[in-house]
Amino acid sequence: MALTNLPAPGSRTIQMKKRPIGAKRRLNETRILRAAERVFAEQGFAAASTAAIARIAGLPKANLHYYFRTKEALYRRVLESIIAGWVETADPIEAGADPRRALSAYIAGKIEYSRLRPHASKVFANEILHGAPSIAGRLRGDLKTWLEAKCRVIEGWSAAGKMARVDAKHLFFIIWAATQTYADFDVQAAALLGRRKLRPADYRAARALVTLMVLSACGLS
Amino acid sequence: MALTNLPAPGSRTIQMKKRPIGAKRRLNETRILRAAERVFAEQGFAAASTAAIARIAGLPKANLHYYFRTKEALYRRVLESIIAGWVETADPIEAGADPRRALSAYIAGKIEYSRLRPHASKVFANEILHGAPSIAGRLRGDLKTWLEAKCRVIEGWSAAGKMARVDAKHLFFIIWAATQTYADFDVQAAALLGRRKLRPADYRAARALVTLMVLSACGLS
DNA sequence: GTCTATATATCGATAGAC
DNA sequence: GTCTATCGATATATAGAC
Secondary structure, eight states, X not given: OTTTTXXXXXXXXXXXXXXXTTHHHHHHHHHHHHHHHXXXXXXXXXXXXXXXXXXXXXXXXXXXXXXSSSHHHHHHHHHHHHHHHHHHTTTTOOTTSOHHHHHHHHHHHHHHHHHHOHHHHHHHHHHHHTTOTTTHHHHHTHHHHHHHHHHHXXXXXXXXXXXXXXXXXXXXXXXXXXXXXXXXXXXXXXXHHTOSSOOHHHHHHHHHHHHHHHHHHTTOO | OTTTTSOOTTOOOOOOSSSOTTHHHHHHHHXXXXXXXXXXHHHHHHHOOHHHHHHHHTSOHHHHHHHSXXXXXXXXXXXXXXHHHHHHTTTTOOTTSOHHHHHHHXXXXXHHHHHHOHHHHHHHHHHHHTTOTTXXXXXXXXXXXXXXXXXXXXXXXXXXXXXXXXXXXXXXXXXXXXXXXXXXXXXXXXXXXXXXXXXXXXXXXXXXXXXXXXXHHTXXX
């Protein structure tokens, strides 16, 4: 019976402190993930160094590797949280909704996402740009299935005479491109507009024009 | 008079061969530039190694550094040729043209550029995505001036009652995004369409929808 | 869990023989 | 101009004391 008092595999040592178990782990992981999103966005996966991420997160590099064994594992965790947020913005596109309101809300949400989380968009863009080495499987799998469901909603609206017929997949590709460009290429837009950085009014102008283009193409204006 | 037979500074040794002077240099530089555009596109500047570029160009790494002293210098040369081609596609946008035909031709040309030179678009995208470290100056300078001239053409059409009033700069940003996404994110579009790679029909569908969106937003459909 | 020191690998760039 | 060998810098990842 010598082994009966050992913790079961995977369980944690009993803690008598007030701090909830794993609280420090969660705190440090969150700090690292936030710093990683920023550095991966600004430099790309290859140029991002774990040393830079650790410095911004405010802890030694060895600690980062204690929480995330490899740079690749850290990167995948960052990517996953980004994809989750990315999928969520399409919630307005559902069968019961009014096409004009749903598409307007979707575009507004995507532009807002670009404004508030430009780093997330850039990490995702960098991943796709270089061949999607870490998420090609998901693109061909669950994300393709998810997109097809959203496209059936659009096609349902068209079939019901609520909007014109359009190529739904390409409609999504173009909406993504037109909205995410204000995150991914914000530096270009700002420079060409003669600003140091984009202003709220710029995002409003972008939202208005993208919305006009989509609605008029769908016969909804 | 011992020195009179030496070549003047900067001149080349007299060649008696049939090959034109500097032909080999041009050949090798072209090979390197082509290989570099591909590797910079696929891997990004940071991840691209001069060894990989040299291997694809078919010569030893030391030779690459003989023709281009640094990786950065090679990159800048690649970027410049890309920007030149990028500017050229906007030729149809000129004051004397008919707005409908001009915008349609511009969009068609941009989609064609994405199809034929996806590497060029990706190198440019990667540059902007990570803060445009090598071309921020041009964006704030000659490219901004160039864009403003193109915007005055659009605004002239609107003032003449030939098309609706739109925010010209954002119109360009969105056309760039919607057309370049078929190069930059070709992997994503192909995966979500269930293909190994994009087909001519996909580019036609993209061109048709982008054109419809732009023309209808400009009151031209 | 934390942190210093370091092993190991890779890359950009160049020296120097041909 | 070409190419082998190599230097120096920097990166990821880990060992091991605390």
